[in-house]
Amino acid sequence: xxxxxxxxxxxxxxxxxxxxAALIKTLIKHPMESGLRKSAEGEPIPAHYIETVxxxxxxxxxxxxxxxxAVSKNPFFSFYVKADKSGPVSxxxxxxxxxxxxxxxxxxxx
Amino acid sequence: MSIQSxxxxxxxxxxxxxxATGVVCVTAGLVAMPSLGQAADAPxAADAPxAAxxxxxxxxxxxxxxxxxxxxxxGKVALEKVKIxxxxxxxxxxxxxxxxxxxHPMEADNYISHLAIYVDDNxxxxxGMFEFTPASGKAEVEMRIKMAKASQVRAIAKSNKGNxxxxxxxxxxxxxxxxx
Numbered sequence: 001x002x003x004x005x006x007x008x009x010x011x012x013x014x015x016x017x018x019x020x021a022a023l024i025k026t027l028i029k030h031p032m033e034s035g036l037r038k039s040a041e042g043e044p045i046p047a048h049y050i051e052t053v054x055x056x057x058x059x060x061x062x063x064x065x066x067x068x069x070a071v072s073k074n075p076f077f078s079f080y081v082k083a084d085k086s087g088p089v090s091x092x093x094x095x096x097x098x099x100x101x102x103x104x105x106x107x108x109x110x
Numbered sequence: 111m112s113i114q115s116x117x118x119x120x121x122x123x124x125x126x127x128x129x130a131t132g133v134v135c136v137t138a139g140l141v142a143m144p145s146l147g148q149a150a151d152a153p154x155a156a157d158a159p160x161a162a163x164x165x166x167x168x169x170x171x172x173x174x175x176x177x178x179x180x181x182x183x184x185g186k187v188a189l190e191k192v193k194i195x196x197x198x199x200x201x202x203x204x205x206x207x208x209x210x211x212x213x214h215p216m217e218a219d220n221y222i223s224h225l226a227i228y229v230d231d232n233x234x235x236x237x238g239m240f241e242f243t244p245a246s247g248k249a250e251v252e253m254r255i256k257m258a259k260a261s262q263v264r265a266i267a268k269s270n271k272g273n274x275x276x277x278x279x280x281x282x283x284x285x286x287x288x289x290x
Contacts, residue, residue: 064240067237072287
């Protein structure tokens, strides 16, 4: 299970104006097995993919993604948060085996 | 409107980050945009209260209407406000960029609460469901999906008032992506 995890979250480096929408980009290593593929030996490969990605900022969930196994391997996901005050945007990934990863980025508001 | 210029700015920043290979993809996406905008105009007279208007959809789409109603609630989908900014021909089906933007206010009492992405020909068409709040600032996401073959892709957004907006795009796939 080498190629799994290492979550990354990036946000704007410059300070934002209050109320501005900040682009947050995320990336994580994950096989995203749909459960529909077979191995070279013809055995079905069990489903194993990230089901939810949740972003929290200022004590509230600001964006949530629920995925199927049709999302690409090593999934990229970007979304926006409305800048209110300086603080972390925390992202949590959860997969179908119950494994969980967390990463965050600090955004700065003028 | 400012949304246009803001997203252009973001795209430029993104380009800077992605280097030369990204330029090809993004340029193709920009070229594809105007035709999508025109196509979305056609059946947009959806504001009138639907008295008894069965959707004039082709046979294959009937099933999708049921799926959308189950996931997002009943109602006619107005083909406006939503943009799928993907080139109509994907070079690599393992990695089909899917940037989706909804041009709608994100205010306390008037915002986009859900955005669903479907690949019609998938065994399970729903690929991703996104949830937003007014604190999201923009109902705009990007993800990458796998496509084994050409299919119609649709993005359907739902407002907090239950209004449905959508975009439909046929995507060709040069090389299928579900095998690896």
